[in-house]
Amino acid sequence: MGNGIDQIFVDGKIWLVSQTPLVAQPIVSAVISIAALIGAFATLFALTTILERKGLGRIQNRYGPNRVGPFGILQPLADGLKAMTKEDVVPRAADHVVHFLAPLILVVPVFLALSVIPIGRNMTALDLDAGILFFFAVGAATELSVFMAGWSSRNKYSLLGAMRAIAQMISYEVPLILSSIPVILIVGSLSATAIVDAQGGYTGILPHWFLLTPWGLAGFILFMIAATAESNRSPFDLPEGESEIIAGYYIEYSGFKFALFFLGEYIGMFAVSGLAITLFLGGWHAPFPFLEFIPSYIWFFAKLLGIIALLIWVRGTVPRLRMDQLMNFAWKFMLPMTLINLLVAVLWQMMGPGWGRWLMGLALVIGPYIILGKALVGHRNWGKRTYRFAD
Amino acid sequence: MSPLSAYLLLSSFLFAIGLAGALTRRNAILVLIGIELMLNAANLNFIAFWRFGSHTGNQVTGIIFVIFSIAVAAAEAAVGLALIIAIYRHYKSTDVEDIKTLKG
Amino acid sequence: MTATFIILAIITIAGSVAAMTLRNLVHCALALTITFAGLAALYLHLDAQFAGFAQLLVYIGAVAILIVFVVLLTRGSDTPQGAVFSSGWVAGVAVAALVFGVLAYMIRGSHAIGQAAPAAPDVSVRQIGDQLMIKYVLPLEVVGLLLTAALIGAVIIAMREPEQT
Numbered sequence: 265m266g267n268g269i270d271q272i273f274v275d276g277k278i279w280l281v282s283q284t285p286l287v288a289q290p291i292v293s294a295v296i297s298i299a300a301l302i303g304a305f306a307t308l309f310a311l312t313t314i315l316e317r318k319g320l321g322r323i324q325n326r327y328g329p330n331r332v333g334p335f336g337i338l339q340p341l342a343d344g345l346k347a348m349t350k351e352d353v354v355p356r357a358a359d360h361v362v363h364f365l366a367p368l369i370l371v372v373p374v375f376l377a378l379s380v381i382p383i384g385r386n387m388t389a390l391d392l393d394a395g396i397l398f399f400f401a402v403g404a405a406t407e408l409s410v411f412m413a414g415w416s417s418r419n420k421y422s423l424l425g426a427m428r429a430i431a432q433m434i435s436y437e438v439p440l441i442l443s444s445i446p447v448i449l450i451v452g453s454l455s456a457t458a459i460v461d462a463q464g465g466y467t468g469i470l471p472h473w474f475l476l477t478p479w480g481l482a483g484f485i486l487f488m489i490a491a492t493a494e495s496n497r498s499p500f501d502l503p504e505g506e507s508e509i510i511a512g513y514y515i516e517y518s519g520f521k522f523a524l525f526f527l528g529e530y531i532g533m534f535a536v537s538g539l540a541i542t543l544f545l546g547g548w549h550a551p552f553p554f555l556e557f558i559p560s561y562i563w564f565f566a567k568l569l570g571i572i573a574l575l576i577w578v579r580g581t582v583p584r585l586r587m588d589q590l591m592n593f594a595w596k597f598m599l600p601m602t603l604i605n606l607l608v609a610v611l612w613q614m615m616g617p618g619w620g621r622w623l624m625g626l627a628l629v630i631g632p633y634i635i636l637g638k639a640l641v642g643h644r645n646w647g648k649r650t651y652r653f654a655d
Numbered sequence: 656m657s658p659l660s661a662y663l664l665l666s667s668f669l670f671a672i673g674l675a676g677a678l679t680r681r682n683a684i685l686v687l688i689g690i691e692l693m694l695n696a697a698n699l700n701f702i703a704f705w706r707f708g709s710h711t712g713n714q715v716t717g718i719i720f721v722i723f724s725i726a727v728a729a730a731e732a733a734v735g736l737a738l739i740i741a742i743y744r745h746y747k748s749t750d751v752e753d754i755k756t757l758k759g
Numbered sequence: 760m761t762a763t764f765i766i767l768a769i770i771t772i773a774g775s776v777a778a779m780t781l782r783n784l785v786h787c788a789l790a791l792t793i794t795f796a797g798l799a800a801l802y803l804h805l806d807a808q809f810a811g812f813a814q815l816l817v818y819i820g821a822v823a824i825l826i827v828f829v830v831l832l833t834r835g836s837d838t839p840q841g842a843v844f845s846s847g848w849v850a851g852v853a854v855a856a857l858v859f860g861v862l863a864y865m866i867r868g869s870h871a872i873g874q875a876a877p878a879a880p881d882v883s884v885r886q887i888g889d890q891l892m893i894k895y896v897l898p899l900e901v902v903g904l905l906l907t908a909a910l911i912g913a914v915i916i917a918m919r920e921p922e923q924t
Contacts (some may be wrong), residue, residue, distance in 0.1 A: 362789065394808055394884050401812045404820025408792060411827055415785060415836065427831070430824060437820075454884050661760055662805075663866045665768050669775055669794075671859035676779030678851030679844050684784060684830055688791050691822065692775055695798055698810075706805040706879060714880045715890045721810045722887075725817050726902050730909035732822050736829040737913035743833045744919075752845060 270559040297389040310340035323580035347523035362416035367521045369409035370528035373402040381538040384561035395456040407433045414513035426513040429503030435594040436493035442602035443486040446609030447543045460547030473546035478625030479609040484544040491536040498579040537571040604632045662703035669696035683749045694728045771797030784835040792823045806879045
């Protein structure tokens, strides 16, 4: 029974493909995978918009949307209707071709990036030999769409927002890739399914996830920070800050194109969270051996919802970083930390199992963190806090 | 026409387009774009020969060459563009016909 | 000469011709990006997966963005009003046509090319990694040194000089 439910989608797809004539089978197989992927993640996108608005509302001590449907559950329908029927205003001086193509060039690479992530047992849409490299390559292609959006609007503020966004994205791409290198090194393969398979065993009750090692924990935290910066989410959302630069590079977009940008940003968030789950959190594996009867895709989506909740929580609580603080953080803190993390992973692999490598790992991760943190902000002397009016 | 000669003709055509652009455009950035096109055409040539040629020795030589070529081209583009920025700061123009103070 | 090859070749050639003839610099840079994407697709069509992904990551993800940044930093984003082709453009086009003619003649006349296509070499990423570390480790280190020198050099060249009072 466990195996049946676990493989229900795979068996369904194999049955459907076998019903079609032999010539068309590769295309039908690809179309079914694509349709399932888009369907599942577009539904998750709708769910995330309402979760985010309710979650942020509660953090800010107010209700979120609660008019449409019970507890505001049907709000995404209202949002979708608004996006589809709103008038599409394009500035007269804008570059029409580039203005039109920018949302498409955002959405297509992020869906491509989503296709290499293993969602369940045998459920990877595109099982490539160099899957992780493919993910980072198409992730890099999304930055060009940001520039196209900002430049084609012929608007000083949107161009400024686009330049800031691109500078931020290329700065944080380096820690993103470097923090995933230890995992690739330890597993010895660039294939996402091989990385998930390497995290499959259990010692006693604890899983073999890479999160439960010193370099894995540091790598996961660094990866999530870099991923938050890559998706332009708070606290790194200065390029699109609503209170600062009037929504930055997508000021001049309205209606459906704005909804496409929104969709692209959220699906990018899902893709990079999915990669974090694959690399550090054991993919679709269960955390404890006695919970293995729950199907693999349920575990994947549960972990994905957990990371989304974490991102929403961080958005609601941490204040926005300024541009120079952002760049300093990337180059002076995260880059050295990722390189030291790589060193720790190598030493971990070379020392045998035992408490020696745990001690070495924890020391070499926490020590530089304190040193680099002090170097980054230590030169400011915060005196005792004084209040101007309330004494 | 065999597939190999089709790819080689395509890469020579790209090379010729890059060469024409590098020789005729006035803006220095476009000259650099022409150079990048020429390097890419050479890479395509390598991959075509790797795929369709006979391999007596190492099987991965073509791909390794292309990887190094991509890395070197990226470094050269970075340095070239930095030079263009420095020249712009002095001459306030990126036109290659304006940079002629050494001419008699 | 399959349909896929013809479509990809047309996209690549159209992108490169547009990159070299358009007036607006940003349009040229975006057309160059289309050319790079077409070339990456051609590499994937030739079963060179690693080269295709490296092309996407390095050229589209870094070089194209660098070109766009420099276009904006040198105030080239407005459409230039004067001449965009230099005065001796006829000679340039003639030289390029001559080069293409010579190359095409060599390709047509060569008899090493007309043979049947052998099977695709089956190269996994692991093999590339092994060869990079065993046989080509010296070029790898030299390229690392070259990239470091280029990085430092580019930063120093483009740095704004401190004002001498």
